[in-house]
Every structure is written in C-alpha cells, then in structure tokens.
Amino acid sequence: MKKPVVALVGRPNVGKSTLFNRLVGTKVAIIEDIPGITRDRIYGDVNFDKYSFHLIDTGGIDISDENFNEEIKSQAEIAINEADVIIFVVDAKEGITQNDLIVKDMLLKSRKKIIVAVNKIDSKLAKNNIYDFYELGFDNYINISSEQNEGIYELLLEITKDFKEYGEEDSDSIKFSVIGRPNVGKSSLVNAILNEERVIVSNIAGTTRDAIDTPFTYHNEKFVVIDTAGMRKKGKIYETVEKYSLLRSMKAIDRSDVCLLVIDAETGIIEHDKHIAGYVIEAGKPIVIVVNKWDVIDNKDENMKKFIKDIRTNFQFIPYAPIVFLSAKTHKRMHTLMPEIIKVYNNSTKMIATNLVNDCIKDAYNLNLPPSYKGKRLKIYFCNQVSNRPPKFNIQVNSKGLIHFSYERYLENKIRESFDFEGTPIILQFKNKGEE
Numbered sequence: 001m002k003k004p005v006v007a008l009v010g011r012p013n014v015g016k017s018t019l020f021n022r023l024v025g026t027k028v029a030i031i032e033d034i035p036g037i038t039r040d041r042i043y044g045d046v047n048f049d050k051y052s053f054h055l056i057d058t059g060g061i062d063i064s065d066e067n068f069n070e071e072i073k074s075q076a077e078i079a080i081n082e083a084d085v086i087i088f089v090v091d092a093k094e095g096i097t098q099n100d101l102i103v104k105d106m107l108l109k110s111r112k113k114i115i116v117a118v119n120k121i122d123s124k125l126a127k128n129n130i131y132d133f134y135e136l137g138f139d140n141y142i143n144i145s146s147e148q149n150e151g152i153y154e155l156l157l158e159i160t161k162d163f164k165e166y167g168e169e170d171s172d173s174i175k176f177s178v179i180g181r182p183n184v185g186k187s188s189l190v191n192a193i194l195n196e197e198r199v200i201v202s203n204i205a206g207t208t209r210d211a212i213d214t215p216f217t218y219h220n221e222k223f224v225v226i227d228t229a230g231m232r233k234k235g236k237i238y239e240t241v242e243k244y245s246l247l248r249s250m251k252a253i254d255r256s257d258v259c260l261l262v263i264d265a266e267t268g269i270i271e272h273d274k275h276i277a278g279y280v281i282e283a284g285k286p287i288v289i290v291v292n293k294w295d296v297i298d299n300k301d302e303n304m305k306k307f308i309k310d311i312r313t314n315f316q317f318i319p320y321a322p323i324v325f326l327s328a329k330t331h332k333r334m335h336t337l338m339p340e341i342i343k344v345y346n347n348s349t350k351m352i353a354t355n356l357v358n359d360c361i362k363d364a365y366n367l368n369l370p371p372s373y374k375g376k377r378l379k380i381y382f383c384n385q386v387s388n389r390p391p392k393f394n395i396q397v398n399s400k401g402l403i404h405f406s407y408e409r410y411l412e413n414k415i416r417e418s419f420d421f422e423g424t425p426i427i428l429q430f431k432n433k434g435e436e
Contacts, residue, residue: 007083011099020057095129173222177252180262188328286344295327344423364414378402
C-alpha cells in the first residue's frame with residue numbers, strides 16, 4: 001500500500017520549512033529569514049497516529065525576476081502533480097500578497113484537496129489579517145504557528161482525515177522496483193527483464209499514478225516489476241529536474257519487496273545514488289545494486305574489480321548488498337539478475353530458530369567481551385528473532401545504556417557470518433531484562 005504524498009506550497013518566507021521540520025520532527029530544511037532560501041524540494045516522512053505519509057517542502061513561488069524562480073515554480077508544479085493533499089502556507093503577519101494570488105491560481109487548477117495553513121498566528125499583527133485569507137476561496141483553513149507548535153495537531157487531523165491506515169500490500173507476488181536517478185537505463189532494464197526467454201508477461205498491466213506495475217512469471221513464480229522511470233508530462237524541466245526521481249523512487253520503495261538500485265557504468269557513482277539507497281535502508285527493504293551499461297566498458301575484468309571497490313567505498317552503509325553487472329541494451333549478463341532478486345527476497349523473509357540465534361550471540365559475546373564502562377559491563381541474557389521483512393532480533397541485556405554502536409555492528413556481523421542475510425538489512429533491538 002503506497003504512502004500518500006503531501007506538499008507544502010506557498011510564497012517565500014511564509015514558514016514552509018519551519019512547518020516541514022515541525023511535521024517531520026527533525027531539522028532537515030534550511031531555515032533563514034531570507035525569502036527564497038529553499039530552492040529545491042525536500043522530502044521527509046511523517047508518522048501520525050495510525051497514518052504515514054511523504055511530505056514535500058517546495059521553494060517559495062515569487063513573481064520577481066530572479067534567475068532561479070522559474071525553476072522553483074516548475075518544481076512546485078511537479079510537487080503539486082504528485083501530491084494527494086496540498087498545504088497552502090500563508091503568512092498571517094503580512095496578510096494576502098500578490099504572490100499568494102499567483103499560488104492560489106496554480107492550486108485551483110490542480111483539483112486536489114487544499115488545506116490553507118494560516119501561519120504565524122502568534123504574531124500581534126495576525127489578528128488583523130486572519131479572516132482576509134477566506135477571500136482565496138478554499139474550503140479548509142487551519143490557523144497555526146509552526147514556531148510555537150500551535151494548531152499542528154489540528155492540521156495533522158485534517159491532512160489524514162481521508163487517509164487509510166498504512167500497512168503492507170497483500171499479494172502473492174514478489175514486487176521489486178527499479179529505482180535510480182534519471183538516464184541510468186531503468187526503462188531499458190525493465191524491458192530487458194520482461195524480454196528474457198524464461199519470463200512470461202501477463203496480459204494485464206496495471207498502471208498506478210506513481211509508476212507502472214507489470215506482472216510476470218519467472219520459473220513458475222509470480223513477480224511484479226515496478227518501473228519508476230515513466231513521467232506523465234514531457235518538457236525540458238520534467239526531464240532535467242533530477243530530484244523528481246527521488247519522490248517517484250520513495251513511493252515505489254514503500255510498495256516493494258526488493259529494490260534494484262541502478263547505477264550508470266559510464267558516469268559512475270554520484271551523491272544522488274547514495275541518497276536513494278539511504279531511503280531503501282530507512283524503509284527496511286532488501287537491495288540489489290545493478291551496474292547497467294556494462295557493454296560500453298573496456299577491460300571488463302579489471303574494471304569490475306575497481307567498480308566493486310568503488311561501490312563498497314561509497315556505499316559503506318550497505319556492505320551486504322550484492323552487485324550485478326549487466327547491459328540492458330545488449331542483454332549481456334541479464335541472466336544473473338533474477339536469481340539475485342529471489343535470493344535477497346528469501347533472505348529478508350528468513351526466520352532463524354531461537355536456539356541457533358542464541359548460540360551465535362553467546363559465542364560472539366564470549367569471543368569478544370564488550371568493554372566495561374564505569375565499572376559496569378554489558379551482559380547478554382537471551383536473543384530471538386521476532387519478525388522478518390526485514391529480520392528483527394530482540395536481544396535481552398542487563399542495561400541498554402551500555403550498548404556501543406561498534407559492538408552492535410560487531411554482533412550484526414556475527415549474525416551475518418552465521419546466517420545468510422545477504423541483500424537485506426537486519427535490525428537489532430536491545431531490551432533490558434524484564435522489559436516488554
């Protein structure tokens with residue numbers, strides 16, 4: 001089940017970034033008292049009650065002639081197109097401006113649910129302007145102060161009013177998404193997968209708003225490939241705004257059992273590749289790194305070793321991710337991909353017997369005792385796997401405060417050495433003895 005998308009839209013300096021940080025709960029957006037400081041969309045996840053949604057912070061829309069403003073407007077339009085709910089943030093301290101009216105016209109064309117968030121109501125000037133905003137002609141108004149945390153609960157209630165509870169998507173098929181930045185060959189890879197001799201493509205291809213889902217059968221097993229490459233509008237801005245792919249990827253990641261991160265062998269690894277991989281890990285999904293366009297690389301054996309080293313250096317946070325080198329264009333090495341998808345999916349669903357996990361952790365503990373801290377040493381009493389997708393382990397200890405991240409990593413590595421969890425993240429959850 002996909003997460004809904006909520007976009008924050010408005011003119012510069014109305015407090016969108018402050019509201020974004022308030023909703024997400026961390027200071028991600030850059031906040032300065034200078035109009036137009038947020039130029040790119042920034043993404044985050046919001047969890048409220050039984051609901052979860054993606055939040056997009058957009059740059060302020062201004063009618064001035066600054067060079068970057070047309071791009072900001074285009075990015076805001078992209079965010080509006082992707083959003084299920086739009087929060088139109090206005091400034092109660094300043095009242096309605098010409099820029100507010102420009103934003104209003106953009107939003108009325110969208111035919112989406114619009115919530116007008118009248119921000120900065122803690123200002124002394126606000127009471128003179130609050131009711132003027134009803135002239136904008138929308139149905140939903142919430143008075144808030146992002147700085148003082150006023151009205152935020154009411155705003156979240158209105159945002160999630162029509163949302164369904166977020167949960168797993170029921171299916172007997174293995175879903176995998178093809179994600180990555182633009183022009184790395186995602187669509188070509190999907191086509192190559194579906195053209196494999198052993199693959200039977202279903203006649204029914206469902207199209208969702210955020211991607212194209214294609215069911216197929218491989219070795220008598222059902223799969224759905226989620227292609228994130230397609231864009232609903234053509235035009236230069238839609239093809240060149242790289243961060244557009246990130247939102248599309250995030251939504252596909254939520255619905256996937258396995259994620260294929262596609263990297264361009266010609267251009268190599270860039271920061272954006274790591275950002276996308278980070279979302280996969282945050283979502284707890286298995287990952288396969290796919291190096292595409294391998295047909296154009298000379299001295300393949302030598303360069304493969306260099307590329308693997310480069311990937312391990314840049315993606316140190318996922319040392320367990322398998323790497324596949326292939327060419328979607330020539331179909332060379334395509335036969336290596338599907339077995340990796342199946343393997344990492346099976347690893348993510350694996351459940352290990354409690355006695356085996358306990359023996360593994362006990363041996364690891366005795367082999368390398370954790371250092372003592374202020375005369376106290378960590379003791380491990382019991383360990384068991386409590387869930388999968390991704391695998392999660394409860395470890396009962398004398399004091400959670402004695403856990404150091406390096407020792408946690410050591411225990412994870414020992415689990416991985418004993419049991420094959422290649423491709424999937426695993427979660428270690430430490431609890432004090434007797435803690436539920």
